[in-house]
Amino acid sequence: MSKTGNKQVVKVLQALDIEILSGLYEHRALSTEQIMRRYEMTKWYTYKKLTMLRNSRLISTHPIRGYLANQKRQGNYHRISETGINCLRKQGVVVERSADQLRVNIRHLPFLLSSNDIMIDLERYNWVMKDSRQVKVEYKLNRGANVQGMLTSPREVGYLFYMFMHGISKLNLNKTAKEIKESNYPNYMVFAKSQNSFTTIVNVFSADDGLIVKCESLKVFPFVFAKYYLRLFEDENNVIKFLEGYEIYDLSFKTSSVSGMKQFEGLKRVVRHNGEEKYLVNLLDTDLVKVYNIKQYRKEMYELDGRKVLVVTTPNTRDMHEQLLEQIHHVDYLEIDSGDLVDYLKAI
Structure with missing residues (x-):
């Protein structure tokens, strides 16, 4: 000095x-x-x-x-x-x-700082981030694309990600949906900086089946919650360990013998809950591909198979998840208190 x-x-x-x-x-x-x-x-x-x-x-x-x-x-x-x-x-x-x-660019600054905020919180948990410039070159995306970058998990699963601030337009959402449809990449995360943005994104994207079928995962997160959730729970095996505290036990070695069940890729985790075998679907990440898969498990298939779907949700998102699945009546919900969840993840 x-x-x-x-x-x-x-x-x-x-x-x-x-x-x-x-x-x-x-x-x-x-x-x-x-x-x-x-x-x-x-x-x-x-x-x-x-x-x-x-x-x-x-x-x-x-x-x-x-x-x-x-x-x-x-x-x-x-x-x-x-x-x-x-x-x-x-x-x-x-x-x-x-x-x-x-x-x-001053208009891009809030998106960049928010992306860097995610990076800073998750890099200590072995996540790696590539920024938008690198991703656009590597995957030959348009320079004007909305994509903010790529997050790669400790399991080496990559997710192209998008950031939406407090104000959100349907025009911009439709542009993002078009980008995803035109890309060959399978996994996406979308972060919302406000509850209103979160709700709007889920409502618009979930209504677009053409978008959902292009993805293997399309997770939509409230921004702050994501920074805790992704510390551990991107790996669904860690979710199962956490749920043992709620007397949910993994029986995923069991498989269905019902003809045609292969089409329901999202329904392969069998658990025991309240004395019954059920398909477990973790919607703490509001993955719209998982929602789509549940909706394909129609009444006639349920009557043949006999297992309900157990959806893991929170009090803050249960109404939204019930609305998305309103036509599927063979669903039970397990609410995990958001505060308890964050406390658990803070201790990691």
């Missing part, structure tokens, strides 16, 4: 300085709070460190605006400067883009 006039500046780059600069290069923009969380610094030290980097012209700082119409500013975000990129190059870090190429 050194002082120029009354300003503290970086005299010798420390390992943490290089990590922060590399993170800003890789992710284009990070908020003060995101930097504090990602690099496990106190609030005071975060401000001190960013001030020194800024005084040394290694980064630039800008106000965050525009998440909500009635909020003018929500703190600051930070970008690496051309001087910062040159410093990384001198440290042997491979850098190919200029600071100008990393500039973030």
Whole structure:
């Protein structure tokens, strides 16, 4: 640390300085709070460190605006400067883009910061994120596509993902649906920043069978809930372990002998619940492909097979799930309190 006039500046780059600069290069923009969380610094030290980097012209700082119409500013975000990129190059870090190429369009900023928020929370649980630029090149997607990137789980299952903010238009939803239909990729996640957005996405996408049949999974999450759920429960075997506390026991070694049951790919997990064998479907992730599969298990098939469907839901989503399945009467619901679920996942 050194002082120029009354300003503290970086005299010798420390390992943490290089990590922060590399993170800003890789992710284009990070908020003060995101930097504090990602690099496990106190609030005071975060401000001190960013001030020194800024005084040394290694980064630039800008106000965050525009998440909500009635909020003018929500703190600051930070970008690496051309001087910062040159410093990384001198440290042997491979850098190919200029600071100008990393500039973030102000309309895109809320989506980028939200995507980076998901990344910061999940990378410590062995998730990996590719940003939208990399995904569009790798999968030959249109440069104007809405896709925000790809999240790859610890099981090495990749999900292209989309982020929807507080305001949402049917035009934009239809554009996203068209993108998914035209892509050959099987798995998707959609994150909603508000309850209204979440409801709208589910209602619009669930009504589009042409969209659903193009996917192997199409999970729709409230934004905050997703950051807890995905720590552990993308792996359905972990969901089963959790449900043992609710006296639900896996019998998935059992298979149906009913002719034609192969078409119901989503109904292959058999459990014992309240003394009965049932097909378990975890809708904590509101996967619309799972909803579609349940709807294909019609009355005549249920009468031949004899097993009801046990849907795992929460008090916040039960009404929505019941509405989606209103024509299927052989369904039981198991409500998991959202608070209990988050507490369980926080302890991981």
